[in-house]
Amino acid sequence: SMYVVQICQCRKKNNSHYITFEHHYRKHKLKTIMRKQSVIKTICVLSLCALYCYTLWHQHKTTTKDLKKKAVDLDGSEEIADSDTRTLTYNDIESEYSNMYDNAIDGGIQHVETWRNKQVKDSTQKDEYSQNEDLMQANSKKNLSSYDRLNATMKSRLPRFILGGVKKCGTGTLMTFGNRHPQIIRSQLGGFFVELVSFSQGTQWYYNKMVVPTKDHVVLERCNGCYDTLQAPWRLTETLGHDVYIIWMVRDPMERLESEIAQQISNKENQFTPENILYKSKENITHNQIIRRGLYDIFLQHWLHYLPLDHFLFIETSDFIKKPWVELNRLESFMNLTRFFNEDMFIPGDGRKDFYCIRNTNLTSKGEVKCMGDGKGREHPKIDTETAEILEKFYLPHSKAFFEKMQHSYKWRGT
Secondary structure (H helix, E strand, C coil), X not given: CHHHHHXXXXXXXXXXXXXXXXXHHHHHHHHHHHHHHHHHHHHHHHHHHHHHHXXXXXXXXXXXXXXXXXXXXXXXXXXXXXXXXXXXXXXXXXXXXXXXXXXXXXXXXXXXXXXHHHHCCCHHHHHHHHHHHHHHHHHHHCCCCCCCCCCHHHHHHCCCEEEEECCCCCHHHHHHHHCCCCCEEECCCCCCCCCHHHHCCHHHHHHHHCCCCCCCXXXXXXXXXXXXXXXXXXXXXXXHCCXXXXXXXECCHHHHHHHHHHHHHHCCCCCCCHHHHHCCCCXXXXXXXXXXXXXXXXXXXXXXXXXXXXXXXXXXXXXXXHCHHHHHHHHHHHCCCCXXXXXXXXXXXXXXXXXXXXXXXXXXXXXXXXXXXXXXXXXXXXXXXXXXXXXXXXXXXXXXXXXXXXXXCCCCCCC
């Protein structure tokens, strides 16, 4: 406004003054415009930064939500999936697991239905997931399982032996070595009894995916997630009948835990220390799924409500590492196979002498040799003394209870 007044006054005096003031006015106006443009640019940059941050936050929130949904499917418990937002102490762990498994035992049918109603909210997805499973539930109420409705030809294609776990106990090596047996056919499916999306497609879909064995062959399927999936025993017996046999590889729960932590660190799933991976507070030690997997007695108790103990074969990891041919002979007996494996088929590995490689044939020492990958036998991380003591104290009664249930014992820490 000052410049405008001066310009008006100068018009009355002389034209040159008017031109000078007009020049200053335009210069001032240009600077003002430039300042406004600078402010606008700054606002735009800040807006873009805010939008980028919001996108990252939303992506993280969505990923966390998806992981929790996946945890519900794998663990069968929404309370466990939401454990980050609740307090679970060492003292109430027994009642927590007791209640969780009592509910699951009362029925795979009701449990699966409850899970589906909670997780699959979209009506279209409900119809898609429900069609086959509702039919199985209706048949089950009539004491007619999906397996009972199959003819003899279809039943012969289904696996009778399931390598049901446990993760980080050597199931991959056992499957690789066992697959060398001429009578064993390895099923390529592995998540049918764990993933609801796969299981809801029905027995016919599962049957169509199976290989066609001869009468001398036996189908072996690996399903690591079956071990600690609450719905798996019902889904498995519903599909395969009760004439099915389960193979579990087990090891010292502390060693198993350390092995899974080492895998997470190696895969860069977690960049923190073992203690950060395990839990945030030393009293809430059961929040993490990798700790719960070592509770063999609880999971076995759950499975025994569906299958008798003589339908289980337990292979201890350290025994398998020391003398794999002995444990493979036990596997052959369990599966009623002809004797194939012997000590001459195994040679110490080049990198790790305490891990064996297997020859393609026992007729010549120059046969093809199969060794496991570099990820096997990786160095385990060090867990601090206080943490290790808490975990060992926590696992000890469960290991002893497991020994009583399986009617055998191993030399594990503290036992």
